[in-house]
Every structure is written in C-alpha cells, then in structure tokens.
Amino acid sequence: MSLRASEGLKKKQWIAPVAASYAAAFGLLTVALAQGMPVGIAYGIWAACGVGLTASGARVFFKDALTKRMGAGIAVIAAEVLIIELGMAAH
Numbered sequence: 859m860s861l862r863a864s865e866g867l868k869k870k871q872w873i874a875p876v877a878a879s880y881a882a883a884f885g886l887l888t889v890a891l892a893q894g895m896p897v898g899i900a901y902g903i904w905a906a907c908g909v910g911l912t913a914s915g916a917r918v919f920f921k922d923a924l925t926k927r928m929g930a931g932i933a934v935i936a937a938e939v940l941i942i943e944l945g946m947a948a949h
Contacts, residue, residue, distance in 0.1 A: 859912070859915045859916070859919055860872050860875035860876045860879055861876050861879075862916065862919075862920060863919075864876055883904070887900060887901075887904060896946055898942060898946065899939075899942065899943050899946055902938075902939040902942055902943070903939055903943075905935075905939075906935045906936050906938075906939040909932060909935055910932045910935070910936065913928060913932060
C-alpha cells in the first residue's frame with residue numbers, strides 16, 4: 859500500500875515505509891524458513907496473503923475495484939495454498 863501511495867516513489871515521505879515493509883516481509887520469511895517451514899508452504903502463504911491483502915487494502919484505501927469474480931479468485935488462491943499445505947502435512 860505504501861508503494862502505491864508513493865506514486866512511483868515520487869512522494870518521498872513514503873520511501874521509508876516502503877523500505878520498512880520490504881525488510882519486514884523478507885525478515886518474517888527468513889524467520890519462518892529458519893524455523894523449518896518448507897519453502898513451498900512459506901512462499902505459498904506469502905503469495906496468497908499478498909494477493910488477498912493487497913486487493914482488499916487497495917479497495918479500502920484507494921477505492922480500487924474488488925468484484926465478486928476477483929473475490930472468488932482470491933478464495934481459489936487461498937484454497938490452493940491450503941491444499942498444498944495439507945498435502946505436505948500428510949507426507
């Protein structure tokens with residue numbers, strides 16, 4: 859959201875939040891992997907959350923479209939990650 863708010867980094871006050879967000883994302887991914895989470899699960903959760911939360915946040919903060927079809931797509935992505943996670947847990 860901060861990257862979008864920065865308008866392509868033209869609004870300089872958003873550079874620090876953009877950098878902090880990227881650092882936090884990679885830091886949390888590193889912690890998850892270091893604790894033994896399989897990379898496929900970690901990346902799947904990261905990607906699915908990124909899609910869902912970004913679409914929802916863009917709707918709230920920027921009034922972007924979020925149609926029923928888009929919501930269904932987000933649900934399908936979440937279901938796919940869940941199926942992969944359950945498959946890995948059973949293995």
